[in-house]
Amino acid sequence: MSKVFVVDLEKRPLNPVHPAQARQLLRNKKAAIFKRFPFTLILKESRPDAPIQPLRLKIDPGAKHTGIALVNDSTGEVVFAAELKHRGFAISFALTSRRQLRRGRRNRQTRYRKPRFLNRTRPDGWLAPSLQSRVENIKTWVNRLRKLTSINAISQELVRFDMQLMRNPDIQGKEYQQGTLAGYETREFLLEKWNRQCAYCGVKDVPLQIEHIYPRAKGGTNSITNLTLSCEKCNTKKGTKDIKDFFKKNSARLEKILKQAKRPLADAAAVNTTRFTLLEVLKATGFPVETGSGGLTKFNRNQQNLVKLHWLDAACVGKSTPILNIKGVKPLLITANGHGTRQSCRTDKFGFPNRHCSRTKFHFGFQTGDIVKAVVTSGKKVGGYVGRIATRATGSFNISTKNGLLQGINHKYCKHIHKKDGYSYA
Template sequence: MVFVLDRKGRPLMPCSERRARKLLEQGRAVVVRLEPFVIRLKDRVAEEASLQPLRLKIDPGYEVTGISVVRVAGGKEVVVFFAEVHHRTDVPGKLLSRRQARRSRRSRKTRYREPRFDNRGRPEGWLPPGAVARVNQVLSVVGKLVRWLPVTEIVVESAKFDTQKLQNPEVSGVEYQRGELQGYEVREYLLEKYGRKCAYCGKENVPLEVDHVVPKSRGGTDRVSNLTLACRECNRAKGNKLPQEWLEELKNSGRAVDRKRAENIPKVLARLKEPLKAAACMNATRYVLVERLRALGPPVLTATAAQTKYNRARFNLPKTHYFDACCVGEVSGELEVAAGYVQVFRAVGRGTRQMANLDRHGFPRGHRARGKIHSGFMTGDLAVAEVPAGRYAGRYVGYVAVRRSGYFDLKDLSGRRVCQGIAFRHFKLVQRFDGWRYEKFKIAALSSPHLKVGASSAA
């Protein structure tokens, strides 16, 4: 599918790749951008065009958000476009790293200065930076689609996750006010839960320590479902390893205590509860996302997760983010899948604020250039490299990694480096970097009596 704009840059109905090629060959259209492919007609305005209602559906997710665009035609819905937004999950880790570097620097440079006391209140509607990033990424993609397609309505799944029910489906009434630690301190709760012995080696009558199964340095939380009891020897042996990493290490050991630990690690993991970090994030952002979507213009409707699940079962669709998106809200009549591929929008950010490169000991090993643009290119630009001779002779298309020297590297669209040290004069700019990576993949094969025959298979 190709996005089409009129002479004044306003969205028209999309067309097929074949029709877009003919329009370009006839000189009736010009290319606006390549990824995703957008053309502008030189002889058509929106008032003269026949526009059909398009409904944009969103299934928000913690790591991946599914998006679909359906054309409402009579008693059926035709899916014309699938997309997935792959969110950045490194925001909290990067903020923590920056905070630690600052604190380390100020403890060395301002030794006798009192730390700034955190007594400032958070404004109403405050969200953690990772959650804000997810909302902004969805808004960015939806904003692009609203500019390229004549969207008449937006439907977003805005279902609340019941974090208590996720842990205990039987919870109800006053039990919502009684957390699992009512009447217990955390340590006493763990002592009772694990029988007052080390969860890894089984030792009793020894001092026990509270251990984070997934270390906090690796993204773990203080939630009770991430805590267990360990003797000092086991706690030190585990260190900041993930359970799976430690288990692989123990399997190669011949010590009897390590064999015992290897036996007990799966038992410890089986007793842990499902982490609710994703559910908490979705709860926090659902209202904010809906309110900010309203500012884009088209009317916004909300739907529940139960509705999505019902529609997916009704049409016998695979459990994927993009198929979930086309099942959001009410789907009356038939569902026809005309899209053959999924457009991926992968958020990669716009670089780094860290100016010093570090060696493995943490000491500065050179500094980055202050400017991002070198010889007319910046890292992330989509470009064509035509290398006339040498080891990398040939024609390449991909993303540029620039150097101040003017000799650049190039990665293909999958992120694999294909050539390096190529002079800038052999590159031709195709599209400026905008903080996203664009990919495509074919949709999953479909087979359902409820889908239109011939439209249920991937193109």
């Protein structure tokens, strides 16, 4: 069962407690709600000092989703789990939209402006905003969890695929390559790259074999760019034929295979670009940082017969992974939304300004994105509602609830549950 975080009167982290114990503390008025997401209690009175069990924070970074897990190394219990959804692609789209707006405005108003020259130099270690946001999202949640729990170590999946290991099998010793992990890195990379299907006939959900595009008998190498996946039937049929001879009558399929063989993985590229920046961020916390590869993560997960989920992948990162106890764990689903926009106006689908955007963020102590509880006592909308609000200067707010959008709720009926922090939760 996912535990509830607890802090003392001085906001120092204590051992997480079972939800039933948390309910009892609230019922007996010995604690109050400190945070809603993640759910945290603050004690109203001091408790006798109890030994605090250290936890390991485990992170599985991804291009779209990052898995987070807090694991007790001594018991194997997963205390907390979360899946963080990034907004890298939204940032890329927003930057493109902004560039188009500025270019259009510049052409209309300052048609003959001289081009700029060398005023866009980038500092060392610069990352594209869509990539930097992924690092910042993880950094934010590492810092939040540090304040709520007693973390003493961090594990990070540093590489999705150990490319050095695939190029040089002896780079980490023969035991790594020739033992139970033999071929894991290469197979995982190929499964991801070729969409888990036969490259030759496209069949899925059958046992797939690693196949040399240019056969070794005719000078082909073991390089990862010369490997693909095929079903047993196609592999036997191709044999030692050259790929160009095998697809002599199907040039479209041949061109597609050769093009895909050279194409890098976009998601893997995003993870590889940010991995060492993230590693430096984690080392800056002062905790020992353990790193592992994606192949090792899958090996740990398969050894314990666990399904593939982002938070379970995180719990299985690194050699330190114990026998996990995941009974009753429900991950917190976190989505990065950002903090809005500074645009002074909204535009139509052609990019032309068509309506004003208020620069005032706060209205009556609320801002768009706050999660509130509204108890309406009169009028047509009598009842209780919980959801995210959109504010107006008139004081009439909209609330997005589970059952849909509710419009025209007066601010006097609203009470804060969780203030906007750039993330949404489920």
